[in-house]
Every structure is written in structure tokens, then in C-alpha cells.
Amino acid sequence: MSNKFGDTILISLLALCLPAWAGESAPAKPRIAVVLDDFALTYKKNVKDEAWEAVKWPVTFAVMPTYKRNKYGFNTVESAKRLSAAGHEVIIHFPFDPFLKLELPKDRVSERDLAEVRRLLAESLRDMPAAKGINNHRSYGATKNRPLMDAFMKELKGKGLYFLDSHVSPKSVAGAEARKAGFRVAVNDIFLESPPRYDNKPFCEKIMRQVAAMARKRGSAVVIGHHYFHGTYDCLQEMVPHLQAEGFEFVFASQLAK
Numbered sequence: 001m002s003n004k005f006g007d008t009i010l011i012s013l014l015a016l017c018l019p020a021w022a023g024e025s026a027p028a029k030p031r032i033a034v035v036l037d038d039f040a041l042t043y044k045k046n047v048k049d050e051a052w053e054a055v056k057w058p059v060t061f062a063v064m065p066t067y068k069r070n071k072y073g074f075n076t077v078e079s080a081k082r083l084s085a086a087g088h089e090v091i092i093h094f095p096f097d098p099f100l101k102l103e104l105p106k107d108r109v110s111e112r113d114l115a116e117v118r119r120l121l122a123e124s125l126r127d128m129p130a131a132k133g134i135n136n137h138r139s140y141g142a143t144k145n146r147p148l149m150d151a152f153m154k155e156l157k158g159k160g161l162y163f164l165d166s167h168v169s170p171k172s173v174a175g176a177e178a179r180k181a182g183f184r185v186a187v188n189d190i191f192l193e194s195p196p197r198y199d200n201k202p203f204c205e206k207i208m209r210q211v212a213a214m215a216r217k218r219g220s221a222v223v224i225g226h227h228y229f230h231g232t233y234d235c236l237q238e239m240v241p242h243l244q245a246e247g248f249e250f251v252f253a254s255q256l257a258k
Contacts, residue, residue, distance in 0.1 A: 029249040030215035033060060033186070033256050034236065035164065036227045037093055037137065040064040040079040046228040049079065053086040057240050060253040061227070062093035062135050062164075065124040080128040089252040091133040091164065092124045096142030109147045114155075117148070121155055132254050135164035135188075135224075136174060143172040153181035162257040164188065166224060184257035189214055192225030192232055199228075204235035212243055220256050 039061045042049055052059070061083045066076040080090045096102060100120065103110040125131070134156070136143055143149065143165070156163070162184040165175030178185045190207060197203040207223065214221040225232045240250060 028219065029247055030212075030218075031220040031249045031251045031256060032211055032215050032243070033058075033220070033222045033251050033253040034240075035060045035062055035091075035135070035188070035222065035224045035253050037062045037135075037166070037224055038064055038226050038228065039083070039093070040074045040076045042075070043228070047230055047233045049082070049227075051233065052227055053082055053088070055088075055237075057244070057250045058089065058252050060089040060091055060133075060164075062091050062137070062224075063128060063131075064093050064137065065095070065120055066127055076127050080130060084130045089133075089254060090128060090131050091135055091253070092128055092131045092161075093137045094121070094124060094134050094139075095137040096139035096148075098138070098141075102142060102148070104141050104145045104148060106145070107147070109151045113148055114151055117152055118155055121152075125159065131161065132252075133162040133164055133186075133257070136166045136168070138168055139166075139174075140169050143174040144169055146173050146177065149174050149177040150181075153177050153183065156183070157181065162186065162254055164222070164253050164257070184254075186222055186253050186257040188224045189221045190223055192223055192235075193229065198226075199231040201231035201235045204232050205239055208235065208239045208243070212246070212248060215248060222253060222256060 036052065036059060040063045063076055063080050063083070064074050066074050083090050096117065097104065100116045102113045102116065104113065163175065163178035165172055165178070165185065165187045167188040175185050175187050190211060192204050192207050211221045211223045244250065
């Protein structure tokens with residue numbers, strides 16, 4: 001028969017010898033979500049869609065709706081299907097102004113505006129049934145317009161989406177209105193391209209280092225780029241493996257929405 005008192009003393013002594021971190025879970029890796037806007041609209045000189053689809057790390061692709069298909073040649077339905085099949089995350093890249101002709105009164109919702117937004121949202125949900133979330137395409141005026149953002153979030157209710165505020169304006173209220181409506185929300189921290197430095201690999205690399213610093217400090221960061229540019233593609237193909245080796249985890253934007 002064992003000596004229970006002696007066993008207790010031995011266990012206590014062993015516990016004192018263990019390092020302070022023993023038994024604790026490993027610290028979480030800082031997480032980065034890369035979002036690529038404007039997918040479904042590709043010109044001949046752009047990075048091929050197939051190249052992005054073949055990327056091996058998680059990317060959230062914001063796919064343009066089919067509005068004005070004949071003018072712009074959007075490939076919405078096919079793009080969303082291919083991206084989902086490749087294992088990436090699809091969200092709806094929703095345009096307000098200047099692409100929709102909106103009135104945007106400050107003190108109320110324009111019924112005309114709401115009808116335009118409601119129509120496009122219905123088309124987007126129809127064409128991208130696998131979409132996990134939605135973000136805004138440009139929309140400098142609309143995302144600052146609290147009445148329209150409040151009404152838009154009501155239209156999104158029950159659709160099973162999260163909301164990503166692209167934060168094209170520092171005065172955007174879109175994220176705040178989404179939270180108020182009970183949605184899981186993520187907010188863009190910075191853009192990978194900035195005029196006139198669009199197709200600029202060194203600039204992209206500089207931004208990715210800033211993103212990494214944000215993620216290390218706060219635990220996570222969201223960065224938005226565009227799928228058009230070879231400089232962006234080459235930058236990410238090189239930087240992401242380096243940052244992964246440094247301990248960063250790349251995730252879908254939905255994983256940072258809260």
C-alpha cells in the first residue's frame with residue numbers, strides 16, 4: 001500500500017520543478033486576413049484568375065455582383081463557384097455610390113435608394129449563394145450615411161453573412177451599424193495599394209510589414225488588396241511564406257469577424 005502522504009509530497013515537489021508554461025496552451029499566433037477586391041472583373045493584362053485560385057494559403061475574395069454586366073463584363077457566377085471549389089472564401093463586394101445613383105439624404109432613408117440597394121442585394125445573393133460575408137466596394141458617401149447603413153443592415157438580417165467594413169472613409173459608420181444590428185464584423189486596417197502605387201511590389205512589401213506589425217501588437221489584422229496587379233501577386237506569393245515562417249497565421253476574414 002502506498003503512503004498517501006508521501007505521494008502527495010512527491011507530486012508537490014515535481015510540480016515545483018515544472019517550468020511556468022507547463023500545462024498552459026501555446027500562445028496564439030498573430031493572425032492576418034488578406035482580402036482581394038473586385039474579383040470577377042479581369043482585364044487581359046491582369047493576373048489570371050487561375051493563378052489566384054491556385055494560391056495555397058487562405059484568401060478571402062470579394063466578388064463583384066453582376067450589375068451592369070454588359071458594360072463591364074463581370075463573371076460573377078463562375079468566379080464565385082471556382083473560388084469556393086478551390087477552398088477559398090467568397091464574400092459579396094457590394095457597390096453603393098458612385099456605381100448606384102443614390103440620393104443619400106442625411107436625415108432619412110431615400111425610398112429610391114433603398115429600392116436600388118435591395119434589388120442589387122437580391123441579385124448578389126442569388127448569384128453567390130456560397131458567399132460567407134459582404135463588404136463595400138468604394139462607397140465613400142454611402143458608408144458615411146447612417147440612415148442608409150441602418151436600413152441596409154436590416155436588409156441583411158437572416159442572410160447568414162458577416163460584414164467587413166472596407167473602411168474607405170475614416171468616417172465610415174458601416175461597421176458600427178452592422179454591430180448594432182447584431183452582425184459579426186471585421187474592419188479593414190490598410191490597403192495594399194495606394195495611388196499612384198498600384199502595381200508596385202516594393203510598396204506592397206512595405207505594407208505587409210506594417211500589417212505584420214499590427215497583427216503582432218493586436219493579435220490580428222485585415223488587409224485589402226486588388227487582384228489586378230502582378231506586383232501584388234508577386235509580393236504576396238513571396239511575403240506570405242516568409243511571414244508564416246516567422247509565426248504568423250493567415251486566415252479568412254470571417255475568422256477575424258466578431
